[in-house]
Amino acid sequence: MRTGRTGTVVALAGALALGALAAPTAQAADTGVTVTNMVVNGGKTIVVGPTEVKRPKFSFHVTLPGRLTLDDVDVIPFLYRYDTTPAGAWRSGGILPSGVGCGDAPSGGYNCSGDFSVDRSTLDSNGDAATWKFAVLAKVWSGDEFKTEEYLTGLGYERVKRSARVTVNASPEPAVKGRPITVTGKITRADWALDRYVNYGGKQATLQFRKAGTTTYKAVRTVTANSTGDLRTTVTASYDGYWRWSAGGTATTSGAGSTADYVNVS
Known part of the structure; x- marks a missing residue:
């Protein structure tokens, strides 16, 4: 990854650094990045009151193709509702992370963790009490030049409920x-x-x-x-x-x- 991205711990609150992470666009492609073992909130339902901020933790394992390292790839998890698309949720209405940190896994690849920010800015309708799916946006770079991206889905799901x-x-x-x-x-x-x-x-x-x-x-x-x-x-x-x-x-x-x-x- 480039300096200050997922190799350490990346702060993504607020606008989620969208200017840096989401502004470039390119034709989606198979990046070769794979994500497994994604767990959100310890597998428990996320229960949210009317004004509180919840920060459920997440973890997952990522494997990169041989030509890529953590200096070349952003792996950014998010949650999207059952009735939306990953790309649409990423740009508006998804549950986004506050930060992501990745490090070497003993068995190879990388273990990543962090927390999501769930609050009034995301849950603005009671209809948001629903099933949310896991996804990861993988963005590939060459130095500071954006190359391509891929939405990795089918990673699991989470219930979000009203308290x-x-x-x-x-x-x-x-x-x-x-x-x-x-x-x-x-x-x-x-x-x-x-x-x-x-x-x-x-x-x-x-x-x-x-x-x-x-x-x-x-x-x-x-x-x-x-x-x-x-x-x-x-x-x-x-x-x-x-x-x-x-x-x-x-x-x-x-x-x-x-x-x-x-x-x-x-």
């Missing part, structure tokens, strides 16, 4: 044995267009109970939130213990679990 939250309150505290306890809560999820958490109406959540002195929660019943995301149910007070809500995830939204609310029963 969900749920609260809990059990009352009265303390409760009288044999009398009712009312357990309420509210479930919300990130809205990337509005930059805040919004009501998650119609979502089901399971009320769970853990008896004092034990370590295991047991499901009590499943409740469906009303249109404003409110949860409410009544149970009979029997034992001292902890009450909480648990909601499963969907294809677009993460699961959520509340903290526990302890109720003493007398």
Whole structure:
């Protein structure tokens, strides 16, 4: 690679140095560069709130054809949505890296790593809660002269989901044995267009109970939130213990679990 590119660690935040890395254009060709073993975020789903910045880590292995070295090639990973093209996502709307670093691998080739920057500038629609594919843009240079590029795809995929939250309150505290306890809560999820958490109406959540002195929660019943995301149910007070809500995830939204609310029963 040229000085200051992937051979050390390259800062690619903001405009991703697009003036240096994406401005040259040439007919795409088979560069001979291969990428394998790409892992993003440890294989776990990327869950993003309404305003936070997530920096999921990535790693991959790259092999170069015999005539090329790290001084000749940029290997820049990115994520693109299932309904876009790699080239289109690279220029606008893709999840791009903050930096990439590559070094010699013991078995040959190079091991590369870094992190992506996932924030409001990329996730500007709730429709972005979807499957994103892995790709690497390989750009070949001769000194400072750009030669060709290739989009390497079929490297895997990643789910990106909206973050969900749920609260809990059990009352009265303390409760009288044999009398009712009312357990309420509210479930919300990130809205990337509005930059805040919004009501998650119609979502089901399971009320769970853990008896004092034990370590295991047991499901009590499943409740469906009303249109404003409110949860409410009544149970009979029997034992001292902890009450909480648990909601499963969907294809677009993460699961959520509340903290526990302890109720003493007398």
